[in-house]
Amino acid sequence: MATAAPLQAPDDALRGAGLRATRQRLTVLESLRERNDSVTAQDLHMELRQAGEPVGLTTVYRTLTSLAEAGFLDTFNRDGEQAFRLCGNTHHHHLVCETCNKVEEIGADEVERWVTKIAARHGYQVTGHRADIFGICAGCSG
Amino acid sequence: MATAAPLQAPDDALRGAGLRATRQRLTVLESLRERNDSVTAQDLHMELRQAGEPVGLTTVYRTLTSLAEAGFLDTFNRDGEQAFRLCGNTHHHHLVCETCNKVEEIGADEVERWVTKIAARHGYQVTGHRADIFGICAGCSG
DNA sequence: GTTGTTGCAAAGAATTTGCAACATA
DNA sequence: TATGTTGCAAATTCTTTGCAACAAC
Numbered sequence: 001m002a003t004a005a006p007l008q009a010p011d012d013a014l015r016g017a018g019l020r021a022t023r024q025r026l027t028v029l030e031s032l033r034e035r036n037d038s039v040t041a042q043d044l045h046m047e048l049r050q051a052g053e054p055v056g057l058t059t060v061y062r063t064l065t066s067l068a069e070a071g072f073l074d075t076f077n078r079d080g081e082q083a084f085r086l087c088g089n090t091h092h093h094h095l096v097c098e099t100c101n102k103v104e105e106i107g108a109d110e111v112e113r114w115v116t117k118i119a120a121r122h123g124y125q126v127t128g129h130r131a132d133i134f135g136i137c138a139g140c141s142g
Numbered sequence: 143m144a145t146a147a148p149l150q151a152p153d154d155a156l157r158g159a160g161l162r163a164t165r166q167r168l169t170v171l172e173s174l175r176e177r178n179d180s181v182t183a184q185d186l187h188m189e190l191r192q193a194g195e196p197v198g199l200t201t202v203y204r205t206l207t208s209l210a211e212a213g214f215l216d217t218f219n220r221d222g223e224q225a226f227r228l229c230g231n232t233h234h235h236h237l238v239c240e241t242c243n244k245v246e247e248i249g250a251d252e253v254e255r256w257v258t259k260i261a262a263r264h265g266y267q268v269t270g271h272r273a274d275i276f277g278i279c280a281g282c283s284g
Numbered sequence: 285g286t287t288g289t290t291g292c293a294a295a296g297a298a299t300t301t302g303c304a305a306c307a308t309a
Numbered sequence: 310t311a312t313g314t315t316g317c318a319a320a321t322t323c324t325t326t327g328c329a330a331c332a333a334c
Contacts, residue, residue, distance in 0.1 A: 025289090082222070118248055132273075166315070
């Protein structure tokens, strides 16, 4: 995984990913910063168009993919679609609301310990892990 | 989630899912039973064709989807494709080899406890969770 | 100015659907 | 026999690629 340092300047992530700071990429990045839910390329493209800041679908895909590869975005899978979300720190897990798609990051030392233990027991060399909780957040459950 | 009881007879899963026991479905099910890795609809379709037990791609999709909805299959996401794997018990987690795609099921009481605790702390009503470990198995790391 | 980026149009790939022929219970 | 199932062909949807115009450094 890449060195995804906390983001301060608006284009830190772009620098980190070795990408030029274009209007389109900054737009995508700003939109990601303003939300606390995950979003698909298709939805983001539509939103930006409606917001009068159009960015080509191709470019949205390319930007999201690049940022995700550089470790600045987390990716989820919603049905057949890939959803992305900006993440500040390198390692965490998620608490996802299935109604509003809000995503909260949660620390999980307990999970880390569990992962290490299980992998060792089965003779696996760990390359990664994933631990997400799905539910209905307080706001959505009324 | 459906009542995915342990499977004994070859067509228990089909019964459980309310599906008729057709040659195609039995073929798909048998193939799933014989493997310990996860498989995509496309790959499974190709394999069956090459094995001289052809099943239409559409049918493979429909069968896998039905079985997964009934809780007899777990689904993963490999790149843009959905991969499936037969699972015998209702609740477990996975240890996945990224080289050979082998999947081992692992119990995880520790994870269950962690899930409950975190969700409660954030005011979430839990609908599900996922905890998978990815790595290289002993055989593949050689 | 050089090199990376954009976005349209087109291609590619996974998955779903309509429907007539067919198999199961 | 009644109803569920199959699978082809076609349609949908998500994603990627070719390429010429363009923008960042």
